[in-house]
Amino acid sequence: MPVGINMLEYKCAWYSKQLLVVSARNTSQICSACGQNDGAKPLTIREWTCSKCRTHHDRDINAAVNILNCGLKAIG
Ligand SMILES: [Zn+2]
Structure with missing residues (x-):
């Protein structure tokens, strides 16, 4: 951890x-709109x-949206 x-x-x-812990891997290089990985x-x-x-x-906002989507996908 x-x-x-x-x-x-x-x-x-x-509170x-x-x-929910998700991997931040590639979250700054993947387009949060279409999923395209534009590289590092x-x-x-x-x-x-x-x-x-x-x-x-x-x-940073794009990465945050990717991390949020990751978490939402994880909990279904
Ligand atoms: Zn895109």
Whole structure:
């Protein structure tokens, strides 16, 4: 388990929230709109446009949407 998960588990239990741990792997390179993997981008790239559907992404927001979708898929 990554460092910090115990504290999150504790806080979620305290507030009666469900904690779902998902892999952040590739979440910053996959288009949250169409699923296209545009490959690794240096951390200095804060925004990018999907080569397939042309959606313009903020790097962090796109990754967050991918992580959310991952979690929603996991719980069905
Ligand atoms: Zn796309």
